[in-house]
Amino acid sequence: MRAVFVCYSGTGNTRRVCEALMGELAARGHEAELVPLIRGEALPPLTAERIVFAFPVHAFRAPAPVLAAIGALPPSAGRTVFFVRTSGEPLALNHAAVLAPRRILQKKGYRVAGDLHYVMPYNIIFRHTDGMAARMWETVVRRLPADAAAIEAGSGRLPRVGLFGRAAALAVRIEQPAMPLIGRGFSVSEDCVGCGACAARCPERNIRMGGGKPVFGGHCTGCMACAFFCPRDAVRTGILNGWRVNGAYDLTAPPAEDKEVCRYCRKSYLRYFHSYE
Numbered sequence: 110m111r112a113v114f115v116c117y118s119g120t121g122n123t124r125r126v127c128e129a130l131m132g133e134l135a136a137r138g139h140e141a142e143l144v145p146l147i148r149g150e151a152l153p154p155l156t157a158e159r160i161v162f163a164f165p166v167h168a169f170r171a172p173a174p175v176l177a178a179i180g181a182l183p184p185s186a187g188r189t190v191f192f193v194r195t196s197g198e199p200l201a202l203n204h205a206a207v208l209a210p211r212r213i214l215q216k217k218g219y220r221v222a223g224d225l226h227y228v229m230p231y232n233i234i235f236r237h238t239d240g241m242a243a244r245m246w247e248t249v250v251r252r253l254p255a256d257a258a259a260i261e262a263g264s265g266r267l268p269r270v271g272l273f274g275r276a277a278a279l280a281v282r283i284e285q286p287a288m289p290l291i292g293r294g295f296s297v298s299e300d301c302v303g304c305g306a307c308a309a310r311c312p313e314r315n316i317r318m319g320g321g322k323p324v325f326g327g328h329c330t331g332c333m334a335c336a337f338f339c340p341r342d343a344v345r346t347g348i349l350n351g352w353r354v355n356g357a358y359d360l361t362a363p364p365a366e367d368k369e370v371c372r373y374c375r376k377s378y379l380r381y382f383h384s385y386e
């Protein structure tokens with residue numbers, strides 16, 4: 110079997126999960142290819158037996174570039190699609206993120222066979238401890254055999270999205286049209302050394318270097334890669350600056366024990382971790 114993972118990832122969480130799943134599929138004798146979704150780079154024809162659309166949840170929805178890529182697909186007579194989704198919280202509200210991509214795909218004749226939702230560390234709002242991040246990663250690794258088997262079999266589960274989830278996704282719908290405007294307000298502090306890491310990491314190719322400093326353009330999706338990967342924590346994210354998270358997590362840290370799980374949404378995180386143990 111051949112699987113292609115079309116992956117939109119700002120700060121690397123979603124990509125990391127995809128690579129782990131691809132490794133598991135390869136170990137089972139399958140071919141798996143990763144196609145990063147980058148602005149301006151056309152997708153190859155998606156002829157594999159399994160197409161996986163992978164993305165982070167942004168404001169309870171799939172990011173705009175993912176919806177655009179799905180919208181541009183040719184019709185299909187029943188090709189099998191999975192979603193791989195990452196989010197900072199294990200809340201069911203995040204399931205609303207499958208609604209729009211599923212609707213578009215089904216209209217085009219694709220068979221949406223499953224949704225694999227992984228909790229990964231937050232890249233906005235607040236920083237998880239490395240222990241929490243490591244516990245999340247431990248859970249991903251534990252899930253790999255069953256999740257790869259679902260992709261292999263072409264049969265998985267789709268979440269039920271309640272009224273509350275639909276309403277929440279509707280309420281924050283403004284995020285997608287607002288982000289290009291908010292992104293125009295991104296800047297750098299005097300700590301910027303002009304290394305260009307922000308420009309290199311931006312999946313939207315929205316940052317160019319001018320006069321040795323980044324210049325932020327008008328099609329930001331708020332993925333936060335620029336702020337996250339800046340080696341000097343010099344990126345200022347406009348009105349979202351108070352939510353800035355900088356620097357990679359250490360997923361090899363000792364995983365948080367139950368008593369160390371963060372207070373925020375503690376019950377939901379514990380339920381998520383325990384359900385795979």
Ligand SMILES: Cc1cc2nc3c(=O)[nH]c(=O)nc-3n(C[C@H](O)[C@H](O)[C@H](O)COP(=O)(O)O)c2cc1C
Pocket residue numbers: 117118119120121122123124164165166167168169170195196197198199200203229230231232233330331332333
């Ligand atoms: C603009 C934005 C909105 C987000 N919205 C949500 C959300 O609604 N729910 C959630 O649990 N996490 C949310 N997150 C957290 C990300 O989904 C999470 O950290 C994800 O794993 C990041 O994946 P990436 O590293 O592949 O970009 C948001 C992150 C960003 C940048």
